[in-house]
Amino acid sequence: MTSKTVGIIGGTGWLGRALAEALLDSQFIAPQHLLISNRSGVTAFEPGVRLLADNQQLVDESDIVVLSIRPEQFRELRINARGRQVISLMAGVSAAAIGLATGAQAVVRAMPNAAVEIRQSFTPWCSNVSLDEQEALWIQGLFECVGSADAVPDEACVDYLSALSGTGPALPAMLQLALTRQAVAAGIPPDIAQRAAQGVVVGGGHMLARHDPQQLIDSLLAYRGVTAAALQSMVDDEFESLVGRAVEAGAQVARRGM
Numbered sequence: 322m323t324s325k326t327v328g329i330i331g332g333t334g335w336l337g338r339a340l341a342e343a344l345l346d347s348q349f350i351a352p353q354h355l356l357i358s359n360r361s362g363v364t365a366f367e368p369g370v371r372l373l374a375d376n377q378q379l380v381d382e383s384d385i386v387v388l389s390i391r392p393e394q395f396r397e398l399r400i401n402a403r404g405r406q407v408i409s410l411m412a413g414v415s416a417a418a419i420g421l422a423t424g425a426q427a428v429v430r431a432m433p434n435a436a437v438e439i440r441q442s443f444t445p446w447c448s449n450v451s452l453d454e455q456e457a458l459w460i461q462g463l464f465e466c467v468g469s470a471d472a473v474p475d476e477a478c479v480d481y482l483s484a485l486s487g488t489g490p491a492l493p494a495m496l497q498l499a500l501t502r503q504a505v506a507a508g509i510p511p512d513i514a515q516r517a518a519q520g521v522v523v524g525g526g527h528m529l530a531r532h533d534p535q536q537l538i539d540s541l542l543a544y545r546g547v548t549a550a551a552l553q554s555m556v557d558d559e560f561e562s563l564v565g566r567a568v569e570a571g572a573q574v575a576r577r578g579m
């Protein structure tokens with residue numbers, strides 16, 4: 322269990338609250354070492370966790386400050402975090418911009434996704450200053466409380482991955498909806514279409530947790546039948562390029578900022 326005090330600005334939001342609850346549940350941190358900023362003063366948290374209305378007080382009492390607010394909310398944030406380590410979960414806000422606005426020299430940028438909710442996020446992260454082994458293990462351990470994590474070489478990786486893993490369930494949700502709507506258009510009753518498409522995305526996702534995707538595809542292609550025809554159509558329509566363009570569009574927003 323860490324002896325560092327962690328303050329989460331935005332700890333009442335989607336990501337921030339899920340992270341806070343996971344840190345407590347996995348006993349990565351004791352409640353008395355967790356501070357959450359809460360402007361309204363109405364949010365409930367586990368006993369022992371302190372809720373502070375004043376962000377500067379939170380920063381002053383923390384060793385590590387996690388920024389889990391939206392980029393546009395960050396523009397309004399006025400804190401002096403000089404001497405503190407800042408961990409930002411924000412998409413499209415560079416370490417340099419965070420340093421400039423907060424005075425913090427040591428900034429980690431991390432990009433979890435909405436699966437923090439079920440503790441199955443993948444979180445790439447990188448630091449703008451070199452960390453010793455203990456410090457790096459600490460950051461890695463923090464994000465492993467909500468799934469898996471990897472240190473990545475630089476911020477360019479974080480920006481690209483913001484649009485890949487950062488989007489979490491968005492791409493599979495899009496696939497599920499497309500399968501459902503196309504099935505309905507082909508005359509399948511809507512509730513059946515919905516269950517069939519969900520089975521593909523959710524059931525298929527579980528299988529992919531245990532199998533190599535290329536091996537699965539090769540096994541199904543070997544029938545030279547239905548699946549092979551469907552996949553060939555996707556190849557002919559340049560499915561990979563379509564996916565690449567989609568992720569690149571998101572990454573461009575992450576690179577230029579919001």
Ligand SMILES: NC(=O)C1=CN([C@@H]2O[C@H](COP(=O)(O)OP(=O)(O)OC[C@H]3O[C@@H](n4cnc5c(N)ncnc54)[C@H](O)[C@@H]3O)[C@@H](O)[C@H]2O)C=CC1
Binds near residue numbers: 335487
């Ligand atoms: N939701 C997602 O799937 C992902 C979100 N992110 C990033 O995480 C950040 C947070 O996103 P969410 O948790 O989804 O947003 P959210 O809107 O659920 O949470 C933001 C929270 O911050 C609070 N807040 C805003 N300004 C504040 C201030 N000055 N002081 C104290 N609290 C303040 C809000 O009241 C809200 O509870 C964003 O920057 C986003 O880019 C990154 C990856 C995935």
Ligand SMILES: O=C(O)[C@@H]1CCC=N1
Binds near residue numbers: 489
């Ligand atoms: O779409 C966004 O801007 C946030 C960050 C990455 C995923 N969701």
